[in-house]
Amino acid sequence: MNDKITINKLSIQKNFNDNAKTYDSVASIQKKCAKLLVDLxxxxxxxxxxLTIADLGAGTGYVTEYLLKFYPDSRYFLNDFALAMLDITRDKFKNYSNIHYNSNDIETLNLDYQDLIISNFALQWTTNLELIIQNLRLRSRILVFSTLLSGTFKEWSDLYQDFGLPRPISDYPxxxxxxxxxxxxxxxxxxxxCxxxxxxxxxxxxxxxxxxMLGANTNITGSENHYLREIxxxxxxxxxxxxxxxxxILEGR
Incomplete structure (x- = not known):
């Protein structure tokens, strides 16, 4: 698996911060996947x-919103790299005293052992997917996650290639x-x-x-803007x- 992808973390963080207020209006797939993760x-x-749950890459709180219906008394730890996203989540759950927040990079996060670690649509933004899965697996009784696969937005990538332009999509596993x-x-x-x-x-x-509007336009910056204009x-x-x-879902003590 090509687990080392060139990723500009500062660009990712900036884009999600800048577009936090529009995220919910377009994130229908992300919300469906959050529900599916919890349902599974x-x-x-x-x-x-x-007893303890860590929602990593919590975004605007879709996963935790569903989890609270089943585990209202658990202690929650919500982490997201984009502080503006986390601010929206904090406001959404302002009446819950059992939810705690942190804004940090998942790959450098010093996380205590959790009964449940769950992550929806976040791990594809890491530089070493294998390593982060391994680390989270070791720090949890149950690890639940979703991530993008090879072939995501293939038609968009093919369109660039049809015009002789560099592919705009990362190589997912x-x-x-x-x-x-x-x-x-x-x-x-x-x-x-799948x-x-x-x-x-x-x-x-x-x-x-x-x-x-999703904040997922990391590859549409700098010189890539010229390619986008061509398309x-x-x-x-x-x-x-x-x-x-x-x-x-991976279970193991």
Missing amino acids: LIKNFPDFIP TQKELEDYCLSLKPENYLFR EDFSMTFDSPLAFASYLK IKNHHLPIKTNYKIFFA
């Missing part, structure tokens, strides 16, 4: 009652690569699932605007593209 956990581990790696950690129990979510945009500009200028048809998402 509840269905497959119905007797599991975690394949389903087999992730499954093989997770199994190499020898979990006592595990569950894997889902595709299709989206259609009226134009390249509409898709680029969508990414910006917008020369392609006027709608774009249909997919999220390909890997879901995993």
Whole structure:
């Protein structure tokens, strides 16, 4: 698995901070995946009652919002690299005394052992996916996460290649690569699932605007803006593209 991806952490942090207020208006797929993660956990581990829960890459709190319905008395630790996102989450849960917050990079976070670590749509922003999965697995009784797979936004990437431009999408791992790696950690129990979510945009500009409102436009900065302008200028048809998402639950003491 190509686990070392060149990522500009400061750019990621800035984009999510700058677009925190628009995130909820466009993050429908992220919200569906948050619910699916929690549903998979509840269905497959119905007797599991975690005393401590860490929601990493908590964003605006979708995962914790669902978890609170099942685990209202657990102690929650919410972490997100983007302080503006976390501020929205803090306001959402202002009446909960059992939720604590921290803004830090997941890869350098000094995290105590947790009964449950859960992360939705965040691990793809790390520089070493294998290492972060291993570390989180060792610090939790149950690790639950979703991350992007190879083929995500393939149509967008293909459009760039059609115009002879550099690919704008990171190289995400394949389903087999992730499954093989997770199994190499020898979990006592595990569950894997993959889902595709299709989206259609009226134009390249509409898709680029969508990414910006999510704060996920890290690759559309600096010199890449010139490539984006070329696409917008020369392609006027709608774009249909997919999220390909890997879901995993790993249990082991």
